[in-house]
Amino acid sequence: MTWSFVPLLTVLLALLAYWQMPQVDGYDYFKLVQQWPESSCNTGKFSCPPPIKRDFTIHGLWPASSSGLDPTQCKPSVITKQQVPHTLLQQYCISIFIFRFSCSVSCNYLILLPTQLGPLVPSLVDNWPQLANPTANGSLGFWQYEWNKHGSCSESVFAVFNYFQSALILKANNNITKFLEVAGILPGKLYTANNIAKAVMAGTGHAPLIECEKKKTGGSELFQVYVCFSKNMSTIIDCTAPTKIFVKCSSSRLVLYP
Numbered sequence: 001m002t003w004s005f006v007p008l009l010t011v012l013l014a015l016l017a018y019w020q021m022p023q024v025d026g027y028d029y030f031k032l033v034q035q036w037p038e039s040s041c042n043t044g045k046f047s048c049p050p051p052i053k054r055d056f057t058i059h060g061l062w063p064a065s066s067s068g069l070d071p072t073q074c075k076p077s078v079i080t081k082q083q084v085p086h087t088l089l090q091q092y093c094i095s096i097f098i099f100r101f102s103c104s105v106s107c108n109y110l111i112l113l114p115t116q117l118g119p120l121v122p123s124l125v126d127n128w129p130q131l132a133n134p135t136a137n138g139s140l141g142f143w144q145y146e147w148n149k150h151g152s153c154s155e156s157v158f159a160v161f162n163y164f165q166s167a168l169i170l171k172a173n174n175n176i177t178k179f180l181e182v183a184g185i186l187p188g189k190l191y192t193a194n195n196i197a198k199a200v201m202a203g204t205g206h207a208p209l210i211e212c213e214k215k216k217t218g219g220s221e222l223f224q225v226y227v228c229f230s231k232n233m234s235t236i237i238d239c240t241a242p243t244k245i246f247v248k249c250s251s252s253r254l255v256l257y258p
Contacts, residue, residue: 027063027071027153029237030229031209032170035059037131038187038258039213039221046132054187056176058128059224060146061167063153066240074153116160117143123168157232166233174236176225179203180257187257193222193249196257200225207238212249220248220255 034056041048064070117124121136129135130142143164151163158166183199185191193210200208209226228239239245249255 027065028231029064029066030154030231030233031062031064031226031239032167032174032229033059033062033224033226034171034174034176035224036222036258039223040131042215042221042258043213044216048131049134052131053129053134054177056171056225057131058167058171060150061163061170062150064228071153072149074155117164118161120161120164120168124164127168127171128164170227170229170233174204174227176200176203176227185257190254190256191222192252193246193255194251196222196225196255197245197251200227204236206236207240207245209239209245209247210249211247212255214248215256220253222255222257223248 035058036056037048037053040059041052062070124143125134125136125139128139128143130139133139147160147163151158151160154163179202180186180196180199183195183202185196185199193212197208197210200210204227206228209228210222211224211226212220213223214220226239228237229235230237245251
């Protein structure tokens with residue numbers, strides 16, 4: 001497979017978000033967040049090339065705290081100039097002089113190189129794509145951002161490869177699309193958020209979190225489904241208080257599964 005570098009703008013946006021947001025440490029469980037691609041594309045935040053995937057994809061695997069204050073932007077591994085070829089540093093390591101392509105100091109964020117994800121890449125492209133550019137090259141910036149913002153907070157337990165591999169395994173074992181199909185919930189129709197939650201709970205055995213997104217034309221769409229796991233990812237647990245079961249949804253009102 002031939003790789004090209006992540007577009008500069010994608011990296012810049014990820015780094016700016018990393019530098020500007022406060023850091024919070026500590027977590028006691030994980031949230032696997034799966035998004036329905038058409039709803040994500042309908043938000044208007046980006047455009048999606050056709051055909052839009054008709055299967056839930058991973059948005060992220062997020063360390064979470066029962067206090068409600070989830071950790072983000074934890075300091076990831078430091079990669080120095082000696083650890084990465086200079087040509088790669090010139091492309092990826094951007095100093096505070098935003099447009100200056102030099103890295104005489106250590107990077108304070110982890111650079112996700114293709115070799116770190118290795119054999120996971122084809123499965124990541126299929127299950128965890130950047131919907132605006134669902135290719136390996138297009139998705140690398142998205143994976144980088146998710147690791148820096150969320151994955152880095154569990155780095156003491158899960159290294160980069162293990163973190164992404166675990167996310168793929170958890171998704172394969174918790175196929176939201178199939179859970180909904182088994183319950184007779186199919187795209188293109190209206191359902192209550194409560195019935196959607198019950199369908200997911202029938203598949204996992206535990207309470208999920210259901211997130212909707214308001215449509216510009218009125219009403220709501222099914223947007224994301226969260227399934228929660230223990231701190232070591234070994235067991236599914238309820239997504240309980242202080243997390244709400246429904247976000248931007250009413251349990252009894254109809255939402256579109258587009």
